[in-house]
Amino acid sequence: MTYFPKQITGGLTFNFKVNLTAYPASSGWSLVAYLRGESVIDLQSQADGNQHVFNISAEITKTYTAGHYGYSLRAIHTSGTVDELESGVVEIKADLASLSGSSDLRSHAQKTLSALEAVIEGRASLDQERYRINNRELYRTPMETLIKLRNQYRAEVSQERAKASGKSVFGQVIRVKLG
The missing domain is CATH 2.60.40.10 (Immunoglobulins)
Structure with a gap:
């Protein structure tokens, strides 16, 4: 209890x-x-x-x-x-009542999803996954990994929204009568 x-x-x-x-x-x-x-x-x-x-x-x-x-x-x-x-x-x-107008009240999942979507959008026009300039290298996270993370956070945000609206987080409920 x-x-x-x-x-x-x-x-x-x-x-x-x-x-x-x-x-x-x-x-x-x-x-x-x-x-x-x-x-x-x-x-x-x-x-x-x-x-x-x-x-x-x-x-x-x-x-x-x-x-x-x-x-x-x-x-x-x-x-x-x-x-x-x-x-x-x-x-x-x-x-x-005490927060300023610039407060970000989104959950961690919502903030992360927005950030991932911005990275994916920005990467849509870049074709290099890595490059080297004067012995310095830059490696970018592979697009497949970003999309996988985005899908994971989309599901988490969807669950948060369902929970907040009182819906089942397990999806549609199907009632079965046996006997």
Whole structure:
């Protein structure tokens, strides 16, 4: 079971509750989420009956540096016992309200695909794969390799877009009834 969200958006209130019967907040347990990546972020839960509540204001989340962070969600008892409940990666998304107009919010795959397509387009008029001038050599990546990489990144971008629109990343779903 996953307790911790996989995304936090800067500039928005980050609020979620966790109800753990093995670690009730009313019995001296608290939760701490340690995030490590572009910066160091420690999130402390507050007790609400038996539930653990994380409520981080928009004023605080807007100061978070965007990026991917490793996290460890830990239950800590007043007696000193510490248990790790889960760990993984969380993405902190930039606060769009605080970004300049020149910010590039494309994913790595989208940026790489654009770069590969620009190289392929530029190479379309060049016929040399390598050449030498005054004992200096220049080797260009073979066109077949560039096209293979472009196709790989096209597929990755297509999956990102399908996921963002809520479509299946496995393609069309075919339902079969047996029996």
